[in-house]
Amino acid sequence: QKEVEQDPGPLSVPEGAIVSLNCTYSNSAFQYFMWYRQYSRKGPELLMYTYSSGNKEDGRFTAQVDKSSKYISLFIRDSQPSDSATYLCAMSKDNAGNNRKLIWGLGTSLAVNP
Amino acid sequence: GAGVSQSPSNKVTEKGKDVELRCDPISGHTALYWYRQRLGQGLEFLIYFQGNSAPDKSGLPSDRFSAERTGESVSTLTIQRTQQEDSAVYLCASSLASWDEQFFGPGTRLTVL
Incomplete structure (x- = not known):
């Protein structure tokens, strides 16, 4: 079993839909959770960062962490064609040396159709 | 300002050849x-450089892979005697410090025939 599971999709939705992207994980020690967006032929870019449990909102994006269920979600409201990309979750146990300790999901490919 | 740049953007090589990939960080x-x-x-994760400290090479999959960085500037990743399983996108990222947000380059798409 992989430490981080993410359905690769593809996920196709109409413009304006609410999108829910999810990852599950097996290591209860994970505390730092991130969502990256990766456009085709580009590198990933950090979208959302959360520590421990709870919600975090930034514009149309909401990141949610449920540590009891070992489940994280990214919600996109009023989705736009420009949101079409691959969304990767990443997580780690500690902040020191965080970036190279990240465990990554496979990424979910999202297409928002006009 | 300029982001992380990588070259070449695409590289096709034959099995057994050496390749060198370049990264220019922010x-x-x-x-x-x-x-x-x-x-x-x-x-x-393959390898990490932090200033003048010894690099963290713990992610390198075999001794065919090596990387260098000159000070706090350009880095090169070298793959010797390439194999078909080396076909992948190789991404470089940089950050102010190891716990800061990392910024990725567009990657080099390597195809080994």
Whole structure:
């Protein structure tokens, strides 16, 4: 079993839909959770960062962490064609040396159709 | 300002040849990372440079892989005697420090025939 599971999709939705992207994980020690967006032929870019449990909102994006269920979600409201990309979750146990300790999901490919 | 740049953007090579991939990080970023992204797999950490400290090579998959960085600037990733399983997108990222947000380059798409 992989430490981080993410359905690769593809996920196709109409413009304006609410999108829910999810990852599950097996290591209860994970505390730092991130969502990256990766456009085709580009590198990933950090979208959302959360520590421990709870919600975090930034514009149309909401990141949610449920540590009891070992489940994280990214919600996109009023989705736009420009949101079409691959969304990767990443997580780690500690902040020191965080970036190279990240465990990554496979990424979910999202297409928002006009 | 300029982001992380990588060259070449695409590289096709024959099995057994050596390849060299280049990364130009964001100016002032002391931390630099190389990752590999293969189809159907998550990002794999390869190597990390932080200033003048010894690099963290713990992610390199074999001794055919090596990397260098000159001070806090350019880095090169070298793959010797390439194999078909080396086909992947090789991503470089840089950050101000190891715990700061990392910024990725567009990657080099390597195809080994």
